[in-house]
Amino acid sequence: MISKQMLNIESHIKIAEDTFEVVLPLPDEIELKPGQFVHIALKGHMLRRPVSVADVDKEANTFTIIFKIFGEGTLALSKYRAGESLDVILPCGSFYPIENINVNHALIVGGGIGVPPLYYLGKQLKEKGVKVTSVLGFQSGSQVFYEDKFRALGDTFVATNDGSYGHKGFVTDIIKDLNKPIDYYFSCGPTPMLQAVTKQLEKEKGYISLEERMGCGVGTCYACVIPLRENPKQSKKICKDGPVFYANEVILS
Template sequence: MITKQLLEIQSHLQIAADTFEVVLKSPLAEELRPGQFVHIALKHHMLRRPVSVAGVDLEAGTFTVIFKIFGEGTRVLSTYQAGDQLDVILPCGTYYPIDQLDVKQALIVGGGIGVPPLYYLAKTLKEKGVEITSILGFQTKDQIFYEEKFQAIGDTYIATNDGSYGTQGFVTDIIEKVNPSFDYFFSCGPTPMLKAVSNQLAAHNGYISLEERMGCGVGTCYACVVPLKEDPQKSKKICKDGPVFKANEVILG
C-alpha cells in the first residue's frame, strides 16, 4: 500500500558532479523493490519529485536514493542535510519482475541518473546467483558514480560521451563491441538511450524503466502517459503502470 511518511535523512552525500546520495530510514524500506521510486515533497514546490530507489538495507531499515540536480526542485533537495526530514510517498510504481523470470545471465544497461535503480536490481540478481554484466553511460568522467560497486557484482564497462573515461561514445557502442551473453537485459536511462538499446536488442527478452516528469505520482493526473506499441490509441501511466515495462511494449519518443 502506498503510504505518506515523514522520514529522517540518515546521510546526504555528494558522490559525483551535481549528483547526491541520500539514505532515509523507514519501516517500509523492506517493501521497496528494484525499479520502484519514491515521491518526495520539497518546501515551496507544488509538485513532488520522483526519485528511484538505489538500494535497501534490511538490517538498518533504510533505503538509498540518488538524484542529480536538473532544476530548482532538485537543487533545493541538494541543500538538505543529515537529520533533516523529508515528506515521502512510497512505495511507488512497478518493479522488475525478476522473481517470475528464469535468469542465469543478465545484462544491465544504464545511463546517467538511470543507473541507481539498476544497482539495486543488479545486487538483488547477484544474490540470486545470476551472472551480471553491466554497461553504464555518463556524459563525462566527473559524473560517474558507483563504478566500484558495480565492479564488485560483475564485469562492468563505462562509456562517456566525451571520451574522458572508458569508451568514448554510447552504451550501444560497448554492447556491439563486447557482445555479452545474457538471458534478459534490463535498462534505465534517458529515452533516446532506451530507444537505441531496445532497437539494438530487439531479438532479446528485456525490461526497461522510463524516466519521466510526474504530477501526482499515483496515476490520477495523466501527466505521464506513454502510448502502447500494439495500439498507439491506448496508453499506460508511467507512475502507476510503470516505470518498468517490457522492452518494446511502449512507444519511446
C-alpha cells in the same frame, strides 16, 4: 501499499558532479523492490519529485536514493542535510519482475541518473546466483558514480560521451562488442538511450525503466501517459503502470 511518511535523513553526500546520495530510514511496513521510486515533497514547490530507489539495506532498515540537480526542485533537495526530514510517498510504481523470469546471465544498461535503480536490481540478481554484466554511460568522467559497486556485482564497462573516462562514446558501442549471450537485459536512462538500446537488442528479452516528469505520482492526474506499441490509441501511466515496462511494450518518443 503506498504510504505517506516523514523520514529523517540519515546521510546526505555528494558522490559526483551535481549528483547526491541520500540515505533514509525504511519504515517496517514498507517493502521496496528494484525499479520502484519514491515521491518527495519539497518546501516551496507544488509538485513532488520522483526519485528512484538505488539500494535497500535490510539489516540497517534503510534505503538509498540518488538524484542529480536538473532544476529548482532537485537543487532544493541538494541543500537538505542529515537530520532534516523529508515528506515521502512510497513505494511507487512497478518493478523489475525478476521473481517471475528465468535468468542466468543478465545485461544491465544504465545511462546517467538511470543508473541508480539498476544497482539495487543488480544486487538482487547476484543474490539469486545470476551472472551480471553492467554497461554504464555518463556525459563525462566527473559524473561517474557507483562504478566500484557495480564491479563488485560482475563485469562492468563505462562509457562517457566526451571520452574523459572509460570508453569514448555510447553504451551501444560497448554492447555491440560484448559478444556475450544473455537471457535478459534491464535498462534505465534517457529516452534516446532507451530507443537505441531496445533497437540494438530487439531480438533479446528485456525490461526498460522510463525517466519521466510526473504530477501526482500515483496514477490519478494522467500527466505521464505513454502509448502502447500494439495499440497506440491505448496508453499506460508511467507513474503507476510503470516506470518499468517490458521492452517494446510502449512507444518511446
